[in-house]
Structures are given as structure tokens and as C-alpha cells.
Amino acid sequence: MDVEVVGRVLSTLPEDDDHPYRTGPWRPQTTEWRADDLEVIGEIPPDLDGVYLRNTENPVHPALERYHPFDGDGMVHVVGFRDGRAFYRNRFVRTDGFLAEGEAGKALWAGIAERPARSIREDGWGARGRMKDASSTDVVVHAGVALTSFYQCGDLYRLDPLTLETLGKADWGGAFPYACGVSAHTKVDEHTGELLFFNYGTAEPYMHFGVVDSGNRLSRYVEVPLPGPRLPHDMAFTENYAILNDCPLFWEPELMAKGLYAARFHPELPTRLGVVPRRGDGEVRWFEAAPTYVLHWVNAYEEGDEIVLDGFFQGDPDPKDTGDGGYYQRMFRFLALDRMQTRLHRWRLNLVTGQCKEERITDSITEFGVMNNAYGGRRHRYAYAASGVEGWFLFDGLVRHDMLTGAEERFSLPAGVYGSEPAMAPRVGSAAEDDGYLVTLTTDMNEDRSECLIFDASRVADGPVARIRLPERISSGTHATWAAGDSIPGWREAESPESALGL
Numbered sequence: 001m002d003v004e005v006v007g008r009v010l011s012t013l014p015e016d017d018d019h020p021y022r023t024g025p026w027r028p029q030t031t032e033w034r035a036d037d038l039e040v041i042g043e044i045p046p047d048l049d050g051v052y053l054r055n056t057e058n059p060v061h062p063a064l065e066r067y068h069p070f071d072g073d074g075m076v077h078v079v080g081f082r083d084g085r086a087f088y089r090n091r092f093v094r095t096d097g098f099l100a101e102g103e104a105g106k107a108l109w110a111g112i113a114e115r116p117a118r119s120i121r122e123d124g125w126g127a128r129g130r131m132k133d134a135s136s137t138d139v140v141v142h143a144g145v146a147l148t149s150f151y152q153c154g155d156l157y158r159l160d161p162l163t164l165e166t167l168g169k170a171d172w173g174g175a176f177p178y179a180c181g182v183s184a185h186t187k188v189d190e191h192t193g194e195l196l197f198f199n200y201g202t203a204e205p206y207m208h209f210g211v212v213d214s215g216n217r218l219s220r221y222v223e224v225p226l227p228g229p230r231l232p233h234d235m236a237f238t239e240n241y242a243i244l245n246d247c248p249l250f251w252e253p254e255l256m257a258k259g260l261y262a263a264r265f266h267p268e269l270p271t272r273l274g275v276v277p278r279r280g281d282g283e284v285r286w287f288e289a290a291p292t293y294v295l296h297w298v299n300a301y302e303e304g305d306e307i308v309l310d311g312f313f314q315g316d317p318d319p320k321d322t323g324d325g326g327y328y329q330r331m332f333r334f335l336a337l338d339r340m341q342t343r344l345h346r347w348r349l350n351l352v353t354g355q356c357k358e359e360r361i362t363d364s365i366t367e368f369g370v371m372n373n374a375y376g377g378r379r380h381r382y383a384y385a386a387s388g389v390e391g392w393f394l395f396d397g398l399v400r401h402d403m404l405t406g407a408e409e410r411f412s413l414p415a416g417v418y419g420s421e422p423a424m425a426p427r428v429g430s431a432a433e434d435d436g437y438l439v440t441l442t443t444d445m446n447e448d449r450s451e452c453l454i455f456d457a458s459r460v461a462d463g464p465v466a467r468i469r470l471p472e473r474i475s476s477g478t479h480a481t482w483a484a485g486d487s488i489p490g491w492r493e494a495e496s497p498e499s500a501l502g503l
């Protein structure tokens with residue numbers, strides 16, 4: 001293994017930190033690495049070609065009052081594969097907020113569990129306002145560039161998908177909607193090369209939908225009026241429509257008037273699913289479904305008169321404090337999949353009748369579901385999701401859901417080893433939906449190390465076909481993506497991954 005430390009960031013977190021989302025498997029990193037020719041246990045498939053990118057909340061400074069695991073600064077990890085070899089890099093996303101706090105040596109903005117008025121800086125980002133845009137939630141690759149995003153809306157930071165150097169912010173020729181920003185969970189339609197996005201906020205019309213074409217031009221930006229401020233987290237799309245949502249879990253209006261932001265579930269209200277045309281002049285159409293909150297969708301597609309939408313229904317979007325567990329476990333019960341009762345669910349929106357039918361797909365509790373992105377907006381069969389550790393925001397295994405037969409294949413990580421959201425990497429020349437690999441990163445508390453695991457996507461239960469050692473134990477993290485080598489400029493022309501990196 002050829003390893004080099006390329007950066008260190010000064011952390012002001014206390015030595016005796018006891019916050020469970022800043023210690024143990026969530027211990028943040030301060031070191032940035034370049035590692036080539038990584039040690040491999042097993043064999044990296046030669047037809048695995050491209051990069052797995054994972055974003056992570058990786059805090060550097062103590063919170064002003066109360067740290068929430070969604071507040072940490074963005075750090076992206078990349079594991080690249082070519083010709084049976086692998087390289088790794090990790091870098092902080094150099095956001096404006098990260099740089100300002102680095103200069104100040106302390107937190108300047110209040111996090112999501114703190115009052116905005118507590119922020120030291122008057123300015124800021126986020127639907128709520130006066131937050132730091134940490135760009136730590138999600139990552140996609142569009143037009144050959146990695147884009148990191150923030151769940152509360154902010155800028156899209158542009159990163160080189162190989163070196164992870166921050167290249168600046170998406171501007172789209174000055175058309176970027178700076179006033180509202182862009183939410184996490186932008187979507188790339190691999191068939192059109194378009195980037196689909198939404199944003200939300202506390203001012204009318206409360207939500208927008210937009211499209212950026214393959215040449216980075218904003219080609220559509222439309223209002224999606226809502227009854228009030230809402231907290232959508234994800235979107236889905238079909239060939240002709242985007243699907244946005246108005247779930248009945250939102251900030252209490254009376255508290256908002258006092259500058260406090262507390263979300264409450266309203267089981268007396270329906271979930272509303274908004275179907276927005278991707279092209280032309282059509283209006284938004286709303287469909288009503290059973291009340292829930294959906295953090296993540298898997299995919300959507302058109303079938304006859306219907307739009308089929310798969311996602312994770314929460315049986316209990318507002319879990320009560322039962323008094324079980326410690327202080328932090330109770331405070332962050334909203335992050336535990338078993339407490340939210342997240343189950344794969346299918347909604348069918350009939351465009352002729354305006355009716356929505358829905359059904360639970362499985363009793364298994366999973367979330368953070370991904371699929372083969374070549375099937376994005378098209379009929380899919382498989383979803384690959386994470387299973388969670390009881391009571392905590394940690395993943396302990398992978399589940400492959402077969403939406404056609406209902407079959408589930410499961411791989412459980414050893415106790416003390418935690419995974420990330422997987423990404424599905426189609427094999428070079430793949431012909432079938434599950435003809436490829438699942439890639440994820442682990443945080444192994446038993447061996448104090450991290451590995452990148454590669455599974456055969458059609459045989460998840462068999463366990464990894466290869467394990468790749470990373471230079472140090474990395475923090476647990478969630479959202480990830482896959483970018484095929486041929487979608488990355490310079491990848492093919494280079495003689496090796498290292499020379500593609502310009503080394």
C-alpha cells in the first residue's frame with residue numbers, strides 16, 4: 001500500500017468527548033489521505049470500473065449547545081477501482097462555513113437541535129436560516145463532477161470525483177437559485193444526463209422543482225406551492241414526471257413564530273404526493289395517501305395509467321420517549337430505524353382516476369435503499385437497503401429486496417462492524433439489472449479499522465467477494481453513489497487510476 005497524509009485539520013473537539021455521534025463508530029477524522037494500491041483480501045473484479053463516493057458528517061468543532069449528527073462538516077470518501085486495483089482518498093468539503101469556522105477555531109452557526117438565534121453569525125444557509133451549509137448529506141456525480149449537498153438546502157459544492165478537491169459551487173451560468181438553495185437528494189437521470197432537484201423553505205411557495213441539463217444549464221425551475229413550510233427530504237422521478245412530497249410532519253407554526261423549530265407529526269393529515277411534469281406546461285397533480293413521513297424513496301416508474309413509487313413508509317414518524325436507553329439514545333430516537341418502523345412500501349398513483357393505492361412490501365425494517373441507477377425512472381426489480389442497529393443510527397447489514405417475488409437476501413455484518421449506504425455498480429458491459437456489484441464502507445470497532453466491501457449484487461448473502469483495507473478507521477456515514485469510469489473525464493485515457501489523478 002502506498003499511503004500519504006495530504007492534510008490535517010485542527011479539531012477543537014474535547015479529548016474526553018462523550019457524544020455517541022462524535023465517538024466510537026462516529027469518531028470524526030481529522031486526517032486526509034492519499035492511498036494507492038490498497039491491500040485486498042480476495043480479488044477485486046476486473047470488470048468493476050469506476051468510483052464509489054460516500055459523504056459523511058464529520059464535525060470539527062463542538063456545537064454551540066447541542067450537537068446533532070446532521071450538523072457535522074462534509075467529508076467525502078472515494079474508493080476507485082480499475083483493472084483489479086483500488087485507490088482511496090478522503091477530503092473535507094471546503095464549504096464557506098467550514099472555512100469560516102476553521103478561521104475562527106470554533107462553531108459559528110447553531111445546528112438543527114439549537115435555536116437559530118444562538119448562531120454567532122447573522123447570515124447563513126438552510127430552509128430554517130442561520131445554519132451552516134455543511135454540504136454533508138449526499139453526493140451524486142453529474143456531468144463528470146461530484147456534487148455534495150445539504151438536507152436543509154444550500155449550495156451544491158463541486159468536487160473532482162477522483163481527487164475530491166473542492167472546485168467551487170454550482171452556478172449554472174448565474175441561474176443557481178441562491179435565495180432558496182438546493183436540497184440534498186438531487187437525482188441524475190442517466191438516460192438524459194439531466195440533474196433533477198428541489199428546494200424548500202419557510203416563504204411561499206415553500207417548494208420548487210428544477211432541471212439542469214447535461215451541459216449544466218438550468219432548463220426548468222417551477223414553483224410547487226404547498227400549504228405551508230414543509231420538510232421534504234427526498235424526491236423520485238419517472239421518464240416524464242418528478243414526484244415531490246408534502247408529508248404531515250413539519251415545523252410547528254406557532255413555535256416557528258417564536259423562532260423555534262420543532263417538527264411534529266400530524267396523523268390527522270394525509271401524505272400528499274405531487275406529480276410534476278419534467279417538461280412542458282402541465283400543472284402539479286397531488287395524490288393523497290396514508291399519513292407517514294418518507295425519508296427516502298428508492299425509485300419510480302410509469303406503468304400504464306399509473307406511476308409506481310417505491311420508498312420507505314414510517315410506521316411511527318414521531319416515536320415517543322419511552323424512557324428506555326440513555327440520554328442520547330432517547331434524544332436521537334428519531335434516527336433509529338426500529339423506532340421509526342421504516343418498511344419498504346409501494347404507492348401506485350393513477351393518473352386517470354387521481355387515486356392512490358398503496359401496500360406494504362415487507363415486514364422487514366430497512367431504509368437507505370438504492371438500486372441500479374441505470375434503471376432510475378424506469379421499471380426496476382431490486383432494491384438494496386441497510387438494516388439498522390436497534391436504537392441507534394448505525395447500519396448492521398445489507399438486504400436485497402426482490403420487488404417481483406418479495407424475496408429477501410440478507411447479509412449481516414459481525415457485531416461491532418457497521419456499514420454505509422451501499423451503491424450498486426453495474427459490471428462493465430452488464431446486461432441485467434442485478435449484473436454488478438454492491439460496494440460499501442465499514443467501520444470496524446473490533447479491529448479498529450475500516451474496509452471497503454464488494455459484493456456480487458446477485459448473491460448478497462454470500463458475503464463480500466473482496467475486502468479492501470483503508471488506511472485508518474473512518475467515521476460511520478450514510479449516503480453514497482457510484483460513478484462508472486466512463487462517466488469521469490480522463491478516466492479511460494489515463495494509463496492507471498493514479499495517472500488519471502494527475503499524479
Ligand SMILES: [Fe+2]
Nearest residue numbers: 184233296479
Ligand atoms: Fe437522506
